[in-house]
Amino acid sequence: MEIKINSSTVIVVYKQKIKNIVHMDVDTSIQFPLASSNRIVFTGHFNGYGVEINSIEEMAMLYHMGYFGKGTKSRSRPKVIKSHGCPVIMRKRQYGKRQFWSKKFKNIHEANNADEFLHKINVLSKKIIKDHSKELKKDIIDLISSDEDCNSDSRRNGYKSCMDSDNEAADIVVIVPNSDSEGDDYFEKFEMKSCLNIIKCEEKLALTTQEAFFLLYSIGCLKIVNNGKFLEVNECWNLFLTGDCHFVEKYVVYHYYRSKGYIVKPGIKFGGDYLIYRDGPGINHADFIVVIKFEQEPQNWLWTLGLVRMAASTLKEIIIIEVCKPVEEDIILPKDLCKYTVKELVLSRNSTQIINDSEG
Template sequence: LFKNYYSNTRNQFILAFTLNLYKVLMELFRQPKKKHLSRSIKAYQPFPIPIESECDEQLAKNLWTEYTGIFSGDHVAICHQGEMANLSNKGFFGKGSLSRGHPTFNLRKNGVPPFIYGRQWERRKKWIKSHIKISQKIDNESVVQQNKDDVIVKEKNFSTNTPKLNNVDSHVKKSEDISLLIVNDQSLEDDNNDECVVIDDNNSDEEAILSNPKISIESEPIKTVQEELHTTLEEAFFLSYALGCLKIFDWSGKFLTLTNMWCLFKKTQTDFIENYIAYHYFRAKGWIVKPGHKFGGDLILYKQGPPFYHASYVVIIESVKDNNRSSENLSWDKLQGLNRVVEAAGKEVLLCQIFWPDHLDLNELDSPQVLPKFEVNEVLLRRWVPSEEREL
């Protein structure tokens, strides 16, 4: 009896310990939430470059694609439609200038149907059926009313003289009415043409120009609004420095080298170095990195991409210099508020600490060759609730 009791107690203890350990592991490694439409979306390559594991080395060199971007102050714009599609689908780089995320403005304008939920599709089918029923009912009522009117008209025709009707019809000329409609349509087209009056604006005085104006009529072509792909400075530098597939030019058309690009981005954005190190670090781990301002953080991390999974982590970047925390470190109040917001959105807070190298010369910061000297540390922040952890 003692042996059976001892063995049962030991088995129960092992089972309870295993369940608690499994619970701890599941809490530490939470699986990201999958989106509903992820099955209907095609998955592309993780990067917009050929991968040697999928093709041989010579074929990868022949298929190598170089993209072109224009530096626009706080972002880099890609204008070519094919390059936009590759960068957006393969790695989810950038954001559409006229869309919330993926550049879909031109697709919607060209009539490509969007992705909708099944509930929306069923609802729209019901609307179409009800619209058809109402239109058929209105048509039937109009036909009945028209038949009644025809009967009344026939009765009146019997009581009137036919010569009078012929005299009335003789005053109406259908050819004149048709020609009048054509003239009116032509005048409307003339009003809506693309011609405009242009006054020569030279360097003379305003009175001299107005006294003898040189007026000409020129055609003004209609310019269609085209969507661009806007990448952050971190994304643009990653494509140029890490992948080597993006060429960036300034507004004057001058090509920017990696050193020029580094200095320009560092001057434009004061925290560019820390942000890029964190961006490069998480991209190298396989995460899809996006700006996290809407959740109160610096970055947000997706598994495989925004169309497939919800964001898993909200990243807070902290710069650590000379083994001391920066002056802009987070207080407990800020951490508590941020954690509440992130928990309500079903995500977690990840603190990314960027350690600067000791005895760093300022001249070394003018080149991207200084990047390997930095160190990165991750800290996962979670709110501990005693009532939920009693079994542990």
């Protein structure tokens, strides 16, 4: 197919196979022990849009054994910074934001405690009404008044002791002034002060829903906790499906390239759905940008040329992949995921050049 733009020809070449597909070396492949006696099981917590790993050891192992996830405070690899007794230095705006978070979540916590207290009073009052109908008013008034006095004192004392204990255990941070440019004037008027670190933002490993389900369903090395209970495979599938209407297509593509030995990472930075690496981020650049073709989204020449331009500007190749649903209508997911197939198209951009070799 050819189209002419400003007297230059853009040739879009469609190919049926990915070029130079190679499997990764042993050092960068998934190295989870799959034997039941040596199986490693990690624990993740669902946060509404993804899964978080809190343990430092589990974070390091998951990222080392396949480059799963991303550090919440790092660009890619999760890093745990140890202060070694030195205070943390932060900008004034950062400390102000943490104070806002502290007030916000403290009010939510107090509101939840108040609602729980009133709920218990309501349940207990109904029980008293049923068991002691003769002395209804006296018993209820005495009970509520005494409980309110005790709980108000306990909440007040408990909150104070909790704040005192938190203040004792909190780290000291050094607050420095805000500045976009650290010039001579900034350091001449430089003043800093020490404060208590109210909220500590710990480094976590953030897994996408596709990564989390791959570890849960395909490898069986992850347990996901939501609302205090472990999720089964079907429960996790339904939970991820409600949060993303294209979760099936995205997971099929993710599983497909992982099974080929590629490292698959989110590709939103380059305008695609995924980036696929031969050896992983930090070792080599991504070779391909994967764009999933959904049935509901229209594709035209303008869309295709946008992808070709993106490939040329990023020095990568674009893979358009389409997920084909099975013909059978009575499929059960995720059990029948193996019945899905994919089609791949590789877009390449070739610009023709006229070279004048004539003499004179």
